[in-house]
Amino acid sequence: xxxxxxxxxxxxxxxxxxxxxxxxxxxxxxxxxxxxxxxxxxxxxxxxxxxxxxxxxxxxxxxxxxxxxxxxxxxxxxxxxxxxxxxxxxxxxxxxxxxxxxxxxxxxxxxxxxxxxxxxxxxxxxxxxxxxxxxxxxxxxxxxxxxxxxxxxxxxxxxxxxxxxxxxxxxxxxxxxxxxxxxxxxxxxxxxxxxxxxxxxxxxxxxxxxxxxxxxxxxxxxxxxxxxxxxxxxxxxxxxxxxxxxxxxxxxxxxxxxxxxxxxxxxxxxxxxxxxxxxxxxxxxxxxxxxxxxxxxxxxxxxxxxxxxxxxxxxxxxxxxxxxxxxxxxxxxxxxxxxxxxxxxxxxxxxxxxxxxxxxxxxxxxxxxxxxxxxxxxxxxxxxxxxxxxxxxxxxxxxxxxxxxxxxxxxxxxxxxxxxxxxxxxxxxxxxxxxxxxxxxxxxxxxxxxxxxxxxxxxxxxxxxxxxxxxxxxxxxxxxxxxxxxxxxxxxxxxxxxxxxxxxxxxxxxxxxxxxxxxxxxxxxxxxxxxxxxxxxxxxxxxxxxxxxxxxxxxxxxxxxxxxxxxxxxxxxxxxxxxxxxxxxxxxxxxxxxxxxxxxxxxxxxxxxxxxxxxxxxxxxxxxxxxxxxxxxxxxxxxxxxxxxxxxxxxxxxxxxxxxxxxxxxxxxxxxxxxxxxxxxxxxxxxxxxxxxxxxxxxxxxxxxxxxxxxxxxxxxxxxxxxxxxxxxxxxxxxxxxxxxxxxxxxxxxxxxxxxxxxxxxxxxxxxxxx
Ligand code: NOJ
Numbered sequence: 001x002x003x004x005x006x007x008x009x010x011x012x013x014x015x016x017x018x019x020x021x022x023x024x025x026x027x028x029x030x031x032x033x034x035x036x037x038x039x040x041x042x043x044x045x046x047x048x049x050x051x052x053x054x055x056x057x058x059x060x061x062x063x064x065x066x067x068x069x070x071x072x073x074x075x076x077x078x079x080x081x082x083x084x085x086x087x088x089x090x091x092x093x094x095x096x097x098x099x100x101x102x103x104x105x106x107x108x109x110x111x112x113x114x115x116x117x118x119x120x121x122x123x124x125x126x127x128x129x130x131x132x133x134x135x136x137x138x139x140x141x142x143x144x145x146x147x148x149x150x151x152x153x154x155x156x157x158x159x160x161x162x163x164x165x166x167x168x169x170x171x172x173x174x175x176x177x178x179x180x181x182x183x184x185x186x187x188x189x190x191x192x193x194x195x196x197x198x199x200x201x202x203x204x205x206x207x208x209x210x211x212x213x214x215x216x217x218x219x220x221x222x223x224x225x226x227x228x229x230x231x232x233x234x235x236x237x238x239x240x241x242x243x244x245x246x247x248x249x250x251x252x253x254x255x256x257x258x259x260x261x262x263x264x265x266x267x268x269x270x271x272x273x274x275x276x277x278x279x280x281x282x283x284x285x286x287x288x289x290x291x292x293x294x295x296x297x298x299x300x301x302x303x304x305x306x307x308x309x310x311x312x313x314x315x316x317x318x319x320x321x322x323x324x325x326x327x328x329x330x331x332x333x334x335x336x337x338x339x340x341x342x343x344x345x346x347x348x349x350x351x352x353x354x355x356x357x358x359x360x361x362x363x364x365x366x367x368x369x370x371x372x373x374x375x376x377x378x379x380x381x382x383x384x385x386x387x388x389x390x391x392x393x394x395x396x397x398x399x400x401x402x403x404x405x406x407x408x409x410x411x412x413x414x415x416x417x418x419x420x421x422x423x424x425x426x427x428x429x430x431x432x433x434x435x436x437x438x439x440x441x442x443x444x445x446x447x448x449x450x451x452x453x454x455x456x457x458x459x460x461x462x463x464x465x466x467x468x469x470x471x472x473x474x475x476x477x478x479x480x481x482x483x484x485x486x487x488x489x490x491x492x493x494x495x496x497x498x499x500x501x502x503x504x505x506x507x508x509x510x511x512x513x514x515x516x517x518x519x520x521x522x523x524x525x526x527x528x529x530x531x532x533x534x535x536x537x538x539x540x541x542x543x544x545x546x547x548x549x550x551x552x553x554x555x556x557x558x559x560x561x562x563x564x565x566x567x568x569x570x571x572x573x574x575x576x577x578x579x580x581x582x583x584x585x586x587x588x589x590x591x592x593x594x595x596x597x598x599x600x601x602x603x604x605x606x607x608x609x610x611x612x613x614x615x616x617x618x619x620x621x622x623x624x625x626x627x628x629x630x631x632x633x634x635x636x637x638x639x640x641x642x643x644x645x646x647x648x649x650x651x652x653x654x655x656x657x658x659x660x661x662x663x664x665x666x667x668x669x670x671x672x673x674x675x676x677x678x679x680x681x682x683x684x685x686x687x688x689x690x691x692x693x694x695x696x697x698x699x700x701x702x703x704x705x706x707x708x709x710x711x712x713x714x715x716x717x718x719x720x721x722x723x724x725x726x727x728x729x730x731x732x733x734x735x736x737x738x739x740x741x742x743x744x745x746x747x748x749x750x751x752x753x754x755x756x757x758x759x760x761x762x763x764x765x766x767x768x769x770x771x
Pocket of ligand 1: 294
């Protein structure tokens with residue numbers, strides 16, 4: 001077991017500073033001017049030697065899928081004849097070497113680069129995106145990124161399709177699990193942190209990979225949260241809420257951008273010249289590579305903007321989609337398009353240059369085997385234990401867990417007596433890793449049961465029962481199991497399974513029920529119309545509740561769920577998302593109080609699905625609903641309690657924290673100036689612990705309606721029991737301004753409200769005036 005070398009981590013973490021929300025040019029990983037000039041003239045020289053077909057070959061990113069050897073032979077042949085620029089879905093050095101060998105047999109010996117979905121870990125799997133975001137801990141998130149890069153690069157990989165910074169306000173979307181939640185500022189910080197952690201200062205250095213931020217743009221705003229659906233959005237909302245996280249990742253130096261599958265305002269992103277050239281390159285100064293999403297170029301036909309493959313290839317290349325992910329049409333149609341004059345060679349050259357620059361910056365022209373190394377040094381066992389970073393994974397995972405409820409100090413549990421561990425997810429090693437678990441192996445993951453068993457060995461007795469299937473609906477099981485075995489269905493009747501669980505509960509002092517969604521239920525192509533715990537598991541929970549034993553619900557899921565029943569009936573509830581390889585250990589650490597939970601929700605939890613989209617930074621409307629004085633003609637639902645069940649930023653601890661009022665360094669601020677907002681936080685409970693102090697700002701009167709509050713800063717602090725600390729935030733233009741519909745950043749004078757709190761609902765406020 002390895003712990004990331006502290007010195008390396010410290011140096012890289014220091015680099016992970018806060019991104020600026022201002023529209024600045026990308027510093028990127030741009031080389032010094034002289035080196036950049038040398039790079040460009042080397043690329044010029046190479047391009048002069050390339051045929052049109054060889055240029056087009058560079059624009060093809062091909063997948064290596066498990067399949068018959070004949071298919072691999074075809075691919076190797078394409079590589080040898082210069083028809084492939086890069087590869088994804090290969091994850092071992094021997095496999096990568098064979099492909100690079102083929103590239104070295106091509107006429108110009110242009111090396112391939114190798115990409116993969118390293119989303120929340122590589123061989124060691126960290127918590128899913130929503131879990132990482134729940135930590136609000138940039139050091140921990142950077143550590144997950146560093147470990148991912150080290151492990152991926154040790155397998156010969158060069159580029160990851162991460163971070164995914166799509167803002168989403170709708171829990172029905174399965175891909176919420178991959179992102180960092182609903183908030184622009186938090187997501188921007190995380191995106192920038194991960195880019196720097198993956199790339200370091202030099203993407204050619206060992207232990208680093210290039211980042212490609214996705215999905216550009218606004219994929220998280222698809223209508224009805226139905227995957228791949230359409231986005232239609234006002235320019236204000238686009239600039240203010242949805243675009244900044246991509247910009248933050250690019251400002252942090254992201255080498256790549258993955259283009260979204262969806263259309264925005266009627267234009268599919270893959271064919272959107274405004275998005276890929278005017279905004280991305282001209283306004284934002286992006287100099288890297290754009291990569292289409294899987295098959296997205298041909299999908300332009302079904303979007304209804306291209307008549308045929310040839311049309312689709314033309315639209316995509318002219319819009320600025322450099323690299324085509326697994327579409328055939330760049331290979332078949334770009335050459336005739338250039339020959340007929342429909343596509344300018346300049347469009348091809350621009351894209352080829354972007355691809356070659358990536359390879360140059362990766363050091364592949366100096367040594368095509370730079371990252372893959374010598375065969376003699378290949379690991380004997382790719383999955384060897386000593387290739388994992390378990391200590392890092394456990395530490396990051398426990399920081400990602402959110403305590404939602406804890407009545408009568410049910411938690412932490414004592415390591416004694418008999419504990420019933422019940423539920424279809426309790427012993428699952430596959431689910432605890434979550435989706436997009438890269439090269440992680442389920443058999444190396446620690447289930448919740450295993451974590452609890454190790455923590456209590458020799459001190460307490462565990463009784464296990466599955467209690468229910470994750471879901472009983474055969475149609476849904478078939479859907480979830482189509483491409484991989486996601487849900488194991490027990491052949492016993494629901495009654496028999498519940499009876500067994502109830503028996504185990506009755507014979508125990510406390511029940512820990514591990515329930516929620518299988519990992520495949522919170523994935524790509526996994527949108528749901530409802531967001532409750534499936535009926536089979538609800539029935540189990542009801543039966544467990546009826547035993548009268550203290551009920552601790554451990555949730556495993558990849559989206560906010562509607563948990564009114566669980567909130568009313570559980571004695572304690574812990575949100576664990578999918579916590580990764582070391583999930584079971586981390587969850588045991590929290591359940592037994594060896595770690596005091598400090599996670600905070602990065603997405604609002606609604607009461608019922610009918611409330612969505614429900615998000616904390618909404619506009620006030622002309623008729624805001626006030627729960628203290630509920631009026632009929634206000635913005636509300638009449639058939640259910642309004643407002644969230646758990647607000648954005650919420651999460652409990654085993655200790656309590658008190659907050660003083662907000663102090664401002666001045667009540668009057670001159671234009672261009674800065675002030676300091678401070679609050680004293682006291683750990684008023686019995687245990688040491690961490691919490692997240694959150695800064696929200698409101699511009700109550702502006703030229704356009706502004707949100708009731710917006711997150712503009714946060715600080716995660718550790719306080720010993722009884723300890724107090726003053727926490728301060730600077731407020732300047734970046735915190736006060738906003739983007740208008742033309743993408744201009746404006747700061748308007750007038751009154752501002754400053755909220756400091758431990759979640760987005762309960763915060764103390766002070767005001768100042770900007771002159
Ligand atoms: C499709 C997904 O939308 C994208 O996020 C992923 O990176 C690619 N497939 C490659 O696997």
